[in-house]
């Protein structure tokens with residue numbers, strides 16, 4: 001309500017952009033930073049103890065890849081999350097910043113140390129040529145692994161909090177925010193996932209840096225890392241169940257829609273079967289590596305790689321959806337309206353208190369334009385007009401292409417939160433419902449795209465401009 005709306009009509013407002021950037025970030029962070037560093041440190045340590053120069057050299061080469069990817073694409077997408085959330089959901093990231101100020105500040109320090117450590121670790125690798133120096137170098141790897149995990153641990157606190165803030169809703173205390181009910185299960189789940197995919201990544205990379213089936217370096221990596229994959233998979237399933245059991249009941253009700261989308265909700269059971277198969281494939285690959293390390297060809301590892309990417313992206317999408325209609329559970333809705341304000345706004349009207357709108361009250365002359373502002377404030381953080389997740393298409397699905405009835409639509413707005421629990425209640429008064437309906441009816445015929453403040457500029461009501 002207090003920010004001009006940046007809006008991209010064909011991309012459901014733009015939230016998809018946050019999603020894409022965040023998914024790339026997590027797909028780099030979990031397997032490479034959190035998963036691979038401890039495994040590469042372990043390889044270096046083993047090489048040092050058993051005098052295996054070949055393993056040491058391999059660990060160094062893979063570290064180079066991880067170093068480049070995490071400090072470029074990894075770090076840039078991290079900044080991208082800040083940028084895209086500030087643009088598309090400034091109220092959400094702003095509230096989270098106020099709650100987690102010190103957590104995020106600590107995370108920033110840890111992240112900076114992580115970048116410095118990875119540089120130091122990689123760049124001094126060859127210089128560590130005496131046993132004494134090597135021991136120090138390995139210690140550096142351990143600290144780096146801890147720091148990488150810690151960055152994730154701090155950020156997961158924010159993610160867990162968003163779905164279920166626990167006691168914070170009563171106490172508003174930072175400690176309660178940091179230790180919200182979903183924190184530990186989610187952290188455990190992500191740690192197991194990171195180790196499993198980290199092992200698969202190192203395993204896969206080894207195939208590029210070694211030649212020949214019977215190569216002893218390759219056999220060592222496959223034999224060891226298949227055990228890591230298997231163990232992490234078992235933990236992943238256990239922690240997954242723990243996590244699932246902690247998710248608030250009303251959010252689980254969203255899960256069928258969340259995992260796919262409304263049209264495909266009936267596919268829920270098929271989806272779960274697919275999930276089972278995915279776990280099965282990880283299991284087969286790991287068992288194959290444990291029992292016959294020489295037999296697994298390079299291409300076979302592509303299957304778990306793609307399944308891993310699919311699984312993690314889908315997990316993030318489902319988690320984000322299940323949280324709906326909230327940005328912060330039971331506190332702040334996805335359109336930036338606080339739960340406490342809704343009754344007031346329904347009584348007084350949202351236009352009256354929003355900063356960037358053209359009209360304060362709805363009249364018969366300004367109805368459609370005022371309706372557009374109501375759409376921007378109440379719906380545009382999740383819906384486009386005619387593009388992705390477009391409201392026109394949603395109403396068409398309910399009423400058919402021609403049978404839209406203004407009274408029925410108004411009725412729908414009045415009960416949207418009850419009938420579709422993943423949507424917030426309509427945050428405006430009766431006249432604003434009429435205005436929104438008029439705007440929607442108009443958009444159905446004209447299909448004119450709506451543009452956001454970034455191209456239209458801002459509009460201020462008469463009372464303010466004068």
Ligand code: HEC
Nearest residue numbers: 261262263324325334335378379382394395420422423424
């Ligand atoms: C928190 C995000 C969010 C907000 C805010 C939101 N919606 Fe939705 N809405 C959704 C989602 C998600 C769906 C279901 C999409 C799907 O899978 O088809 C949906 C579905 C709908 C449907 C189809 C009916 C149904 O129950 O599935 C209509 C109509 C609709 N929205 C209208 C609106 C209008 C009008 C507004 C603004 C007053 C609004 N929505 C605000 C997320 C939201």
